Amino acid sequence: MDRLFQALADTTRRDIIRRVTAGESSVSGLADLYAMSFAAVQKHVAVLERASLVTKEKRGREQIVRGDHEGLQKARRLLDEYEAIWRQRAGRIADILAEG
Amino acid sequence: MDRLFQALADTTRRDIIRRVTAGESSVSGLADLYAMSFAAVQKHVAVLERASLVTKEKRGREQIVRGDHEGLQKARRLLDEYEAIWRQRAGRIADILAEG
DNA sequence: GTATCGTACAACCAAATGGTTGTAGATCAG
C-alpha cells in the first residue's frame, strides 16, 4: 500500500499512468514526452511497476508499458473503505440526531 | 494531488485517517497509540492537514483532529477517472473485436 | 502561584526520492 500511494504521489507518474492506461507505449516513447532524461522516466516506470500500476513486456528491443488495472482497483478499494467508515459514522450521528 | 497521495503513502498516517474518520481524537490521544514520539505523530497529523485529509480544531488546551471527507473524495475521484479511461479503452477493444 | 499537560517548533540525523551523467548490452537498419 505504501508503495502504491507513493507511486501515485508524483505528477509525472500519474501522467504516465493516464497515458499507458489509454494506450500502451514504449519507455522511450514516454521519455520523449517529458522534459527530463530517459533514465529519469525509466525510474518512474520502475516505481509504477513495483507498485503494480503498470506492467512491462519486452517486444523486440523495446519495452512496452501498459496500465495495470489491478493496482488501481486496490487503491480505489482502500479509499472506498474509508468512505464506508465515514458514512457509517455519519449514519450514527444522524441516528443520534434523530433520537434527540 | 502530490501532497494528497504522498500523505496516503504511510501506514501510520492511513491508520490515523481511519481512526479520526471513525471518531475525533486529540493529537496526544493519537500519539499514545503509536510507538513513536509525540512530535513524530504531530508531524504526521500536519502532513494530513496540509493534504486536506484531516482538520484540526483547538478545544481548551487540546487540538481535536477529525477526518476531512473532501480530501478523500478528491483522491477517489482521480482514481475513478483513471478507471473510466481504462473502461473506455476496454470498450474500444471490445468494439474492435466485435467488428472483426 | 506552581506544577503539569497538550502543543508548537527548531535543530539535527539517517535514509529515501527525483534528478543527473556515464557505461554497457541487445536489437535492428543499412
Next chain:
DNA sequence: CTGATCTACAACCATTTGGTTGTACGATAC
C-alpha cells in the same frame, strides 16, 4: 560488420522524509 536505437544499471548529488531530542508557551489542575 557498423552504426544507431532502446534499455538497464551504477554512481553521484540535492532535497525531502520520517524520525529523534530539546525548548518554550498557553491552558488546566491543585
